[in-house]
Amino acid sequence: MKIDGSLTLNGTLERAWQVMLDPGSLSRCIPGCEQLEVVGDHKYRATLKVGVAAVKGTYEAMVELTEIEKPRHYKLVVEGSGGPGFVKSSVSIDLEDRGPRTEVVYSVDAQVGGIVAAVGQRMLSGVAKLLFNEFFKGVNRELESAPPA
Amino acid sequence: MSNTGEKWVGKSVRRFEDLRLITGRGAFINDLTPVANMHHAAVLRSPHAHARIKGIDCREALKLPGVFGVLTGDDVKKMAKPFQVGVSRPPKYYPLAVDKARYFGEPVAVVVAVDRYVAEDALDLIKVDYEPLPAVVDVEKALEPGAPILHDELGDNVAVHRNLVYGDVAAAFAAADLTVKARFSFPKYGSTPMETYGVIAQWDPHAGMMTVWSNFHGPFILHPLVATMLQIPENKLRFIVPGDIGGGFGIKTSIYPYIALIALAAKKLGCAVKWIEDRQEHLSAGSSGTDRISYIEAAVKRDGTILGLKTKIIDNVGGYIRAPEPADLFRTTGNYLGAYTIGAVDIDAWAVHTNKSPTGPNRGYGCQQLYFTLERTVDLIAEKLGMDPSEVRFKNLIRPEQFPYLTPTGGLYDSGDYPEALRKALAMAKYEELRREQEKARAAGKLFGIGMVTAVDPSVSNMGYVTVAIEKAIRQSPSYLPKSGALETATLTMDPLGRVSISTNHCPQGQGHETVVAQIVADELGIRPDEVNVITEFDTATRVWSIASGSYSSRFASVGASAIAGVARQAKEKIMKIAGFLLKVDPERLELRNGMAVCLDDPSKTVSLKRVAGTAHWNPLSLPEDIGPGISATYTFSFPTAKMPDEEDHINSSQTYGFIADVMAVEIDPETGKVKIVKYVSVHDVGNILNPMIVEGQVVGSAMHGIGGALYEEMAYDDDGQYLAGTFADYLCPTAMEAVKMEIGHVISPSPVTALGSKGAGESCSMTAPAVIGNAVADALKPLGALVDQLPLTPDRVWRLINRKGASA
Numbered sequence: 001m002k003i004d005g006s007l008t009l010n011g012t013l014e015r016a017w018q019v020m021l022d023p024g025s026l027s028r029c030i031p032g033c034e035q036l037e038v039v040g041d042h043k044y045r046a047t048l049k050v051g052v053a054a055v056k057g058t059y060e061a062m063v064e065l066t067e068i069e070k071p072r073h074y075k076l077v078v079e080g081s082g083g084p085g086f087v088k089s090s091v092s093i094d095l096e097d098r099g100p101r102t103e104v105v106y107s108v109d110a111q112v113g114g115i116v117a118a119v120g121q122r123m124l125s126g127v128a129k130l131l132f133n134e135f136f137k138g139v140n141r142e143l144e145s146a147p148p149a
Numbered sequence: 150m151s152n153t154g155e156k157w158v159g160k161s162v163r164r165f166e167d168l169r170l171i172t173g174r175g176a177f178i179n180d181l182t183p184v185a186n187m188h189h190a191a192v193l194r195s196p197h198a199h200a201r202i203k204g205i206d207c208r209e210a211l212k213l214p215g216v217f218g219v220l221t222g223d224d225v226k227k228m229a230k231p232f233q234v235g236v237s238r239p240p241k242y243y244p245l246a247v248d249k250a251r252y253f254g255e256p257v258a259v260v261v262a263v264d265r266y267v268a269e270d271a272l273d274l275i276k277v278d279y280e281p282l283p284a285v286v287d288v289e290k291a292l293e294p295g296a297p298i299l300h301d302e303l304g305d306n307v308a309v310h311r312n313l314v315y316g317d318v319a320a321a322f323a324a325a326d327l328t329v330k331a332r333f334s335f336p337k338y339g340s341t342p343m344e345t346y347g348v349i350a351q352w353d354p355h356a357g358m359m360t361v362w363s364n365f366h367g368p369f370i371l372h373p374l375v376a377t378m379l380q381i382p383e384n385k386l387r388f389i390v391p392g393d394i395g396g397g398f399g400i401k402t403s404i405y406p407y408i409a410l411i412a413l414a415a416k417k418l419g420c421a422v423k424w425i426e427d428r429q430e431h432l433s434a435g436s437s438g439t440d441r442i443s444y445i446e447a448a449v450k451r452d453g454t455i456l457g458l459k460t461k462i463i464d465n466v467g468g469y470i471r472a473p474e475p476a477d478l479f480r481t482t483g484n485y486l487g488a489y490t491i492g493a494v495d496i497d498a499w500a501v502h503t504n505k506s507p508t509g510p511n512r513g514y515g516c517q518q519l520y521f522t523l524e525r526t527v528d529l530i531a532e533k534l535g536m537d538p539s540e541v542r543f544k545n546l547i548r549p550e551q552f553p554y555l556t557p558t559g560g561l562y563d564s565g566d567y568p569e570a571l572r573k574a575l576a577m578a579k580y581e582e583l584r585r586e587q588e589k590a591r592a593a594g595k596l597f598g599i600g601m602v603t604a605v606d607p608s609v610s611n612m613g614y615v616t617v618a619i620e621k622a623i624r625q626s627p628s629y630l631p632k633s634g635a636l637e638t639a640t641l642t643m644d645p646l647g648r649v650s651i652s653t654n655h656c657p658q659g660q661g662h663e664t665v666v667a668q669i670v671a672d673e674l675g676i677r678p679d680e681v682n683v684i685t686e687f688d689t690a691t692r693v694w695s696i697a698s699g700s701y702s703s704r705f706a707s708v709g710a711s712a713i714a715g716v717a718r719q720a721k722e723k724i725m726k727i728a729g730f731l732l733k734v735d736p737e738r739l740e741l742r743n744g745m746a747v748c749l750d751d752p753s754k755t756v757s758l759k760r761v762a763g764t765a766h767w768n769p770l771s772l773p774e775d776i777g778p779g780i781s782a783t784y785t786f787s788f789p790t791a792k793m794p795d796e797e798d799h800i801n802s803s804q805t806y807g808f809i810a811d812v813m814a815v816e817i818d819p820e821t822g823k824v825k826i827v828k829y830v831s832v833h834d835v836g837n838i839l840n841p842m843i844v845e846g847q848v849v850g851s852a853m854h855g856i857g858g859a860l861y862e863e864m865a866y867d868d869d870g871q872y873l874a875g876t877f878a879d880y881l882c883p884t885a886m887e888a889v890k891m892e893i894g895h896v897i898s899p900s901p902v903t904a905l906g907s908k909g910a911g912e913s914c915s916m917t918a919p920a921v922i923g924n925a926v927a928d929a930l931k932p933l934g935a936l937v938d939q940l941p942l943t944p945d946r947v948w949r950l951i952n953r954k955g956a957s958a
Contacts, residue, residue: 057273058273081196081279082273083272083273085196086196086197111869113196113197113253113869113871114196114197114253115196115429115875117871117872117873118253118254118429118433118871118872118873118874118875118876119429119875119876119878119879121873121874121875121879122878122879
């Protein structure tokens with residue numbers, strides 16, 4: 001499954017970069033994130049509770065940030081599994097300076113397997129888009145709630 | 150009271166089952182609580198199409214209050230042997246993944262708990278360490294060098310390969326004026342019975358007895374298979390089947406791995422275990438028919454005569470070839486050339502392992518794949534020769550004077566008048582008028598198509614046909630044990646008050662056997678059907694049965710009815726002897742009617758069956774010594790023609806052969822690609838009809854089944870083996886809204902080989918509907934030059950054909 005999109009964040013490039021690499025912010029922004037534990041350099045163990053239609057469940061996931069090119073690009077790699085199935089996804093994120101705002105261009109390549117894919121196939125890409133919107137909404141919330149000093 | 154006893158066979162006697170069923174009083178597997186302290190199982194299944202299982206951690210699950218225990222592949226490996234299957238290189242097939250999972254939904258562990266809720270919750274707490282492996286779902290890719298290999302010990306993905314050659318194929322092609330070549334793809338679909346699989350297992354460690362209640366419907370050849378797998382003597386494995394099963398259609402044959410699985414859980418944990426499959430489980434890992442790739446080349450004369458065929462058929466048997474596969478390849482051996490006088494054929498038959506779910510019998514078993522290929526090809530021949538499709542068929546149909554007809558592959562067609570049936574179908578469809586209507590529709594820019602199919606409808610499988618899968622060299626070795634036979638047994642008793650009970654081995658799933666059995670017995674014994682007690686609950690411990698017993702291959706109306714008539718005739722013989730003795734007349738001069746034995750020469754001389762039975766039970770010593778006490782009989786009907794395959798692979802794979810002629814008209818919406826069936830005529834020859842209402846139900850139901858496979862249903866996978874049709878939102882079953890009004894006709898050629906002249910009628914249009922839809926849609930799209938070579942013909946696929954987005958969509 002491939003999803004591409006772009007949107008604008010309400011903060012400067014520098015602030016957006018900060019928020020999107022900060023474990024505390026990430027744990028608040030990632031939809032359904034119940035726990036985010038640092039296990040290495042830009043490497044986290046996460047517990048995610050996500051549902052697609054009737055298939056809800058908890059995933060244990062490894063989250064890693066790679067290809068970090070401060071402050072414009074990184075790749076978010078998530079590999080998780082749980083009762084409803086498994087997810088392998090990599091999200092390429094590019095940030096563009098737009099003065100007081102920042103433009104984000106993202107490109108997702110995700111493989112979803114297990115029950116969630118067997119019963120929710122028609123809804124998967126819709127749900128994935130929804131989850132991304134949730135994530136960036138969260139980033140905006142972070143940017144707005146903690147204005148630059 | 151009339152003097153002429155009423156006859157019941159041949160009438161639309163209303164089904165005795167229905168009052169019970171429509172008032173919710175059926176006794177299905179999930180209604181049973183046969184033992185105390187039942188625990189409940191839930192099955193953990195692989196989310197991967199192909200993965201090594203590096204470890205299973207059940208500690209957290211076992212801590213959950215209410216959990217009784219867990220069964221994993223390690224237990225199964227220790228407790229049981231792999232299932233046997235009739236191929237020369239069997240894979241190791243267990244009911245639970247051992248070391249490796251090979252399809253999405255394969256059982257990986259079983260949790261047993263106080264109730265299903267706790268068991269399901271515990272599944273989430275089991276941690277399985279999977280190492281995902283590359284998967285392959287396409288049979289032709291699975292045969293390529295470098296493809297992921299499912300069973301390392303086999304070295305490749307070939308489950309079976311046999312090349313069967315009958316007649317002089319080279320001469321047929323040398324004599325041909327032209328050849329027609331095509332490749333067809335048939336999809337994977339099932340039956341989705343309303344009731345899913347259900348198993349209750351109880352292990353008695355003191356007696357060493359495993360008792361299993363389940364909605365298994367045979368063939369009971371799978372009973373010795375499960376006993377061997379469980380490593381217990383066969384008389385210590387007791388199968389009990391409730392009297393009501395909520396649909397089967399062959400699919401419930403393949404419950405047997407789950408019977409073994411729940412039995413192993415009961416044995417390991419020492420408690421009775423119940424498991425009822427849910428719909429997601431059924432859709433993803435129950436069973437299905439096989440998807441098949443077929444290559445066909447026909448040698449044809451310019452006048453339309455088909456001289457010979459070269460075919461290659463590749464069945465997708467999923468992760469494990471399991472019994473009764475590879476029967477899908479070989480069930481049709483005897484009728485492989487359909488209704489035609491084709492003289493030679495080369496069958497290159499393959500079954501291939503892929504990372505899809507394992508397969509098994511599904512109504513029509515092997516015939517829908519065969520006839521989609523053969524009948525599409527007949528239409529392609531007609532197109533190439535510029536002939537009408539009916540003309541090519543009339544040219545090649547077996548003629549009535551040729552019966553009994555021995556096919557080049559060994560089938561012995563018992564009776565039929567195929568041209569008459571096709572003529573009748575064309576007349577009912579008003580074929581010429583329909584063609585004129587088509588011309589008008591085409592002139593108006595509409596997509597209107599007419600299709601037809603003529604097909605032989607086989608019933609009663611020969612237990613020997615599956616051995617065609619075994620290479621001749623092995624079959625000829627002295628240690629090889631050949632297989633043959635097509636038989637059924639029934640037992641009848643007359644109680645001291647003169648009423649009849651009869652037990653049969655068919656495990657009915659809604660077909661109305663109780664009614665038809667009662668009709669047959671009533672006629673033989675001169676009583677009313679409602680006076681007959683038909684016992685359909687089945688029990689291997691108390692019933693006289695054999696490996697062929699059960700409900701499959703449309704065998705009830707053929708071998709079943711013959712066993713029932715036979716057992717009633719045996720009982721009748723004794724009744725006549727006693728009555729003759731009581732009336733002091735020659736038993737030969739008696740007949741049974743209206744519950745009495747009546748003297749033909751002096752109708753005032755009568756004795757009631759109650760008095761006859763009373764004498765046999767209460768005062769047997771008053772009878773001559775050669776009569777003996779009681780009235781009961783057990784009778785086995787066995788077809789002498791169900792022989793093992795010969796050295797040239799000839800096999801009479803079925804024992805009675807009916808006939809179907811379908812004519813269909815469709816209209817296609819060019820905007821959406823939606824296919825609308827505007828006419829469906831189906832003419833059948835099932836020999837003598839035992840109950841016309843029930844046959845009509847079978848024809849309509851089987852047509853809906855075939856229409857489902859042709860237009861809606863598909864157990865789809867992505868290229869990585871991820872299953873995509875886990876609910877009825879994605880796996881589309883036709884409902885009442887999609888039902889088609891059919892016009893049904895009959896031609897009757899009584900079978901000379903069954904007791905009542907009847908033949909099987911249960912699979913019926915499930916074999917032909919996919920082919921006739923394929924032909925009708927192809928005819929509709931003919932002006933566009935599109936080739937219809939695969940199913941299902943979903944709107945999306947038809948739209949792409951219309952818009953030429955890829956020749957075969």
